[in-house]
Amino acid sequence: MTGSFASMREPTYFILAALQDEPLHGYAIVKRAQELSNGRVRLTTGTLYAALDRLTGEEMVRVAEEAVVNGRARRTYELTQRGMSALRAEAERMAAAASVVRDRSVRSTPAAGWVVPA
Amino acid sequence: MTELERRYRWLLRAYPRAYRQYRADEMLETLLATADNARRPSLREAAALVVGGLRARTGADRLGSRSALGHSALRLSALSLLVYGLTLWAGGPISLLVTVLSEGPYNPGTWWFIVIPALLTIALFAAAWGFYRLAIAAAILTVAAQHGSANGWDPSFWFSSVYDLQDAMVPQFWPALLASLALLRLLRAPRTPVTKPWTWPVLGAAAALLLAPSPINGWSDAPLMSLCAFAALAVITAPIDARMPIVALVLLLAPALAQATYLLCSQQAGWEMEVSITAILILAAVMVITLAASAIAGRRQARL
Numbered sequence A: 001m002t003g004s005f006a007s008m009r010e011p012t013y014f015i016l017a018a019l020q021d022e023p024l025h026g027y028a029i030v031k032r033a034q035e036l037s038n039g040r041v042r043l044t045t046g047t048l049y050a051a052l053d054r055l056t057g058e059e060m061v062r063v064a065e066e067a068v069v070n071g072r073a074r075r076t077y078e079l080t081q082r083g084m085s086a087l088r089a090e091a092e093r094m095a096a097a098a099s100v101v102r103d104r105s106v107r108s109t110p111a112a113g114w115v116v117p118a
Numbered sequence B: 001m002t003e004l005e006r007r008y009r010w011l012l013r014a015y016p017r018a019y020r021q022y023r024a025d026e027m028l029e030t031l032l033a034t035a036d037n038a039r040r041p042s043l044r045e046a047a048a049l050v051v052g053g054l055r056a057r058t059g060a061d062r063l064g065s066r067s068a069l070g071h072s073a074l075r076l077s078a079l080s081l082l083v084y085g086l087t088l089w090a091g092g093p094i095s096l097l098v099t100v101l102s103e104g105p106y107n108p109g110t111w112w113f114i115v116i117p118a119l120l121t122i123a124l125f126a127a128a129w130g131f132y133r134l135a136i137a138a139a140i141l142t143v144a145a146q147h148g149s150a151n152g153w154d155p156s157f158w159f160s161s162v163y164d165l166q167d168a169m170v171p172q173f174w175p176a177l178l179a180s181l182a183l184l185r186l187l188r189a190p191r192t193p194v195t196k197p198w199t200w201p202v203l204g205a206a207a208a209l210l211l212a213p214s215p216i217n218g219w220s221d222a223p224l225m226s227l228c229a230f231a232a233l234a235v236i237t238a239p240i241d242a243r244m245p246i247v248a249l250v251l252l253l254a255p256a257l258a259q260a261t262y263l264l265c266s267q268q269a270g271w272e273m274e275v276s277i278t279a280i281l282i283l284a285a286v287m288v289i290t291l292a293a294s295a296i297a298g299r300r301q302a303r304l
Helices: A010-018 A026-036 A045-057 A083-105 B001-015 B018-036 B041-059 B064-088 B090-103 B112-128 B132-151 B162-169 B171-188 B199-211 B222-236 B244-268 B277-302
Strands: A061-069 A072-079
Touching: A010 A026, A010 A045, A010 A083, A026 A045, A026 A072, A026 B018, A045 A061, A045 B018, A072 A083, A072 B018, A083 B018, A083 B199, B001 B018, B001 B041, B064 B090, B064 B112, B064 B132, B064 B171, B064 B199, B064 B222, B064 B244, B064 B277, B090 B112, B112 B132, B112 B171, B112 B199, B132 B162, B132 B171, B162 B171, B162 B244, B171 B244, B199 B222, B222 B244, B222 B277, B244 B277
Parallel strands: none
Antiparallel strands: A061 A072
16 A cells, blocks of 8 residues: 555645544644644645645545535535545655664664763 | 735635635635734735646646646647747748738749748647647648758758758757657547637737747847747746746757757768857756756656
8 A cells, every 4th residue: 555655745744634533624724734743834725725626636535514604615624535545655654764764773772881982 | 804804815816716716715714714813914825825826727736647747748848839830930921921011912932931830820720729630740741841941842852961951950940840749649648628729829829920030020039039038937937837847848959959950960061160159058058957947846746
């Protein structure tokens, strides 16, 4: 599964990640993506909806509900099975990439009795 | 309506009308919710809306896969080459028209300079409407007419010496040939619906009138200068539409191949070369920059 999706951009990853627990509307996705990325991903509205259009076209996200709030249309989006698979594949890809560095730092920990110069 | 909402509504006009009808309300709600009591849109938000709107208008936002991007870039390149070719050849008919209007009936003796732009026009119309077989036939006939106009119709003289390649030493020769190669590739690709075909004949007519060297503008360097200006614009707009630098690069091949043919023939024939190294270096630098921009923007656009 890992190889079936190309690597994603960080905003796309966090948009999908924001939707993994429950369907959300635009503003909630922006806030959730910011929380999940520790404030690093600050989506602009233009970027968010361009990404949602693209993800809807790729059948990774779909409109869960359409409602009218304060006289304006509000759509709630949810992750599809394909979107969940792509998200997991990307997470596994990044975990595998991280393990290359983590495993190496464990192996190269100084052995007992070996003195590191001050 | 608050001042902030009015400003956001104005920025949302960057998007096409159909898109606004579907999305504007929803986007406006998100924009206002994320504004945090600001009185005016942030520069970052405004830039994202303008870029998003332009991408939606050009259709670049719908080119998700590499194959869709490649196919669209190929079609744009073929059409742009035909417009460029028409611009290079339209000076003849325009000059004839100006002469006839000012001095009365006039027989120029040869009609190649009318036949070639006419064939290019047919190729442009056919390609714009998606009739690629007809467009290829017209483009190949254009190449043959160009060669025939330079060397006559006796086939035994066509490739007997480097002198027979003199038509390929000028940029006019290459757009029709490159366009026929691009169209040939399009013919083998899955057929996609054609949108706004009228854009291309209108663009061709405007470019021919404004840029073709003729008594109207009296500017012989207009096509090359405008090509370099287009390449610069294409590099700047690459983040919005990755197809732009690809098209610019393909168009720049015409003067580059003409220059290469000239150098090759000069060496073969032992001619005294009149070559500006600065001009070659500038052309090469512009091509390298457009190539880099197209590679980076293409990879970025195809990524999810």
